[in-house]
Amino acid sequence: MKPSRIVLPPVHTEQLPNGVTVLAAERPGVPLASARLVMRAGSSLDPAGRFGAANLVAEVARRGTHKRTGKRIDEEVEALGAELGSGTDEDATSFGFSAPVESLAKLLDVVIDVATDPVFPAQEFLRLQRRELASMVHDMDEPAVVADRAMLWAAYGSHPYGHPVEGTARHISALRRAQAIDFHRKRYGPASTVLVLVGALDLGRALDLARAKIGRWRAPAAPARDPDPPAACPRRVICVDKPELTQSQVRIATPALPRSSPQYFPAVVASSVFGGGFTSRLMEAVRVNRGLSYSVRGRFAMSRSAGLFAMASFTKNESVVELIEVLLGEAKKFCDSGPSQDELERTQSYVSGLYPLTLETHDQIADKLADTAVYGVPIEQVVQYRERVREVTAEQCREVACSHFPVEQGAIVVVGPAKQLARSLERFGPVTVLPARRFA
């Protein structure tokens, strides 16, 4: 069955004289509009000793501008039936909303105000700093969160992607308001900003609005510089001690591909065969055949400058060794022989058949457009997605797996009761036991 080509609404791309890139698309349907204001000011730009700065800056920016207090921002946005979203990842910080289209102009004004003209009220800075620290304490009670934090650190080492976006308690505590202001001044600027507007809007009016609202923004920030590729990660085993757990979290990860890699489509297909849907190799081996876990996945997580290949699952403490052996065994098998023709074709149908579901709403399209801008990939990749997936060969899948699956290399992270687990993990490599609070 040959899938139909993806149809996107025409995307208007424009660079304003101040350097801001605008991507806008008019799309019929539900009377909503989505906006994303995305700046290349992610956690990989956190200053040394101040991990978590980018994230906290975005949080505090919402708490007041020269024109509006934080309280007024909340009230203005929510009265229009919206919630102001803000988020930071390793590459970017974004502000945005999805709301009834008639509120677009008013909400856009708030979002641009927050991103470009925040005042970082001193009391609010201190309050959000305390809240981030308190929140981090709760995170330590979430085994999966601890495992993900430990995995980043173990796989990336000292690379700028190696610390969690939320930062660490020690660094957050040390961050001062002046440093937050400095981060905003240096990192938020028109040259590295993209504004995305998608929805049941009038394109001409939306563009006029965008030009009027953000076209006048001037800021000294220089374009963001990309981090270097990460170093390879030799085999190491990290056992994060949480004595109370009856079920351990397991991660196996190694540095892999950036999103702009020419191997992107083979990576999508390979990881889907290996650890994607309900019929993936990992699901079959771990859940269906052995009942070892409720969930297992193996995937490439790709960012702008680098990425990870990671396997993630959990099992009762008694089965941890068996689970790791199965994960590593399946990875090796896949690297040796790649997918069968049947697996390849089934997965190509699966991946390409479902792709339109990721483009169903204005919001999803806005996210896709923002991603192409942040990751530096052409929008054509969205339109050609199904054909590109169809072109992937079994050998390309094997190659991408062979280069990046953590068979001999890579970090193994287990979060569970170290007393019960650590000795048994030595068969996989040198074991380091760390307390969970190490990852706060």
Added chain:
Amino acid sequence: MPATAPPGIVDLDRVATRTLPNGLRVRLLSERSTPTVSYYTFFQVGSRNERPGLTGISHLFEHMMFNGAAKYGPKEFDRVLESQGGTSNAYTSNDMTVYYEDFTSEALETVIDLESDRMRSLSVTPVTLEQERQVVKEERRLRTDNSIFGLMEEQLETLVFQAHPYRWPVIGWMDDIERIGREDCLDFLRSWYAPSNATIYAVGDLDPDETMALIEKAYGDLPAGPALPAVPAGEPLQRGERRAVVRYPSQAPALLVGWRGPRAADPDAVALDMLQLCLAVGESSRLRRRLVQEEELAVSVQISWGWRIDPGIFFAFAELAPGVKVERAEKVLYEEIAKAAGKVMSAREMQRARSLLRSGVLHELATHGGLAHAMGQAEALLGDWREVGRSLERYAAVTPADVKRVAETYLAPERRCVVELQPEGER
């Protein structure tokens, strides 16, 4: 809260409906914006229909539904579906079990074949039952035994409900998960998985006439099921606060307070939605502002008001800042509830709640899956899928006095149930 369609967003007059002679209800809507279809099958059975000793069987059985039938054997369901560009999943709640597929429109006939095959001839083998039992035990360890919220929620349900089947968790007690046998599953299948207890909702790039014909052909010869037993809905009147303490080696305390609300079909359910919005949705909501922003007692606070067939739980959950005494947060929470019960919400707060609700409805109905699911929820909980088109009107009709009255009636101090998390020891 179930969704509602603002007039003009979804044309519900175009929904094609039929009840087959065996009782299977079918609702179809053609929406050609995206070349996909969402296909939902709702079975009116959940943990509410279980009995002690077999708690969790609805959920365990949901897992069994993916393990093969007469035409499509073990492991075939997902394999066939994925090979045609589709994906599938399911969930079980207190009231219902819902199976759904999202897929490229060309696969519609295959999906109907797959779903009707397992309704007709599911196989329950000792081997697959044992495997799924292990998987479900891992799911329980994940969501309950090693999750602070899971541990607290389980306690809250046993406080709020002392007689009603809502008192046990959907996933079941670990002992019962161990105990459920093949015969129990086969009994369950015969009782609850007949076409007369199921409804199909399909929304997307489909032709309603052709689809109806395919469904009739695939399901039409299945026999109707037996008459189903009523659920005992009795519950002793609560005459004072009930309390439980969870001691756990957590890093910080937490507070969970619940009250028994009305049934979903009760007109008060929408007034409680409005109260939920005013109290804890958005940065400018009362509890968020006071507990998180002003007094910094909590890191987060949320209210959940889940509509159910029988009276369900309205609860507030707060993750407290380390070192905060639970009673301090409780005091503030109760003060805010007393305020809501003592004085009407301002016009601004009511307007804000309505705007957020409208936006939520638009978002939910923006996808084929969201719309199909909303129709199924409305029919299961309110008795009519057309309610999807009516509830914005019902929100508009809620007055400030209604919101005050439901706060006063349902959230009275003598009706509350409190679970506090006490961090145990230092690590």
